[in-house]
Amino acid sequence: MAELVLDLAETVAGVGVKTAYGDPVDIDGVKVVPVALGYYGFGAGSGGATDNVQGSGGGGGGLSVPLGAYVGEQGRVRFEPNVIGLVLVATPFIFVVGHALKTIIRALKR
Numbered sequence: 001m002a003e004l005v006l007d008l009a010e011t012v013a014g015v016g017v018k019t020a021y022g023d024p025v026d027i028d029g030v031k032v033v034p035v036a037l038g039y040y041g042f043g044a045g046s047g048g049a050t051d052n053v054q055g056s057g058g059g060g061g062g063l064s065v066p067l068g069a070y071v072g073e074q075g076r077v078r079f080e081p082n083v084i085g086l087v088l089v090a091t092p093f094i095f096v097v098g099h100a101l102k103t104i105i106r107a108l109k110r
Contacts, residue, residue: 031072035079037089038064065089 022034045057065088068081 033070036064036066
């Protein structure tokens with residue numbers, strides 16, 4: 001089991017920037033670099049609860065949300081957002097900020 005976890009960690013260790021920024025693509029003379037939010041998680045376990053049960057376990061997963069692309073043409077670079085991806089990423093942040101503001105406003109009213 002330990003070897004599996006080490007193999008997974010070694011595989012994912014080189015991903016880093018390649019997860020966030022894709023390889024540049026040339027489309028009709030325009031260079032495009034895709035941008036995404038990505039993360040991975042892994043887990044493992046062993047040991048049994050009783051003498052009759054042999055324990056083990058493991059799991060993993062990942063997520064990648066396309067945020068947009070950097071587009072370069074005529075010596076200029078601009079970011080073209082993927083609106084749906086940005087909304088997916090921004091929604092939890094907006095919820096937390098709204099909840100914090102509500103708590104602060106209630107505390108100030110007292």
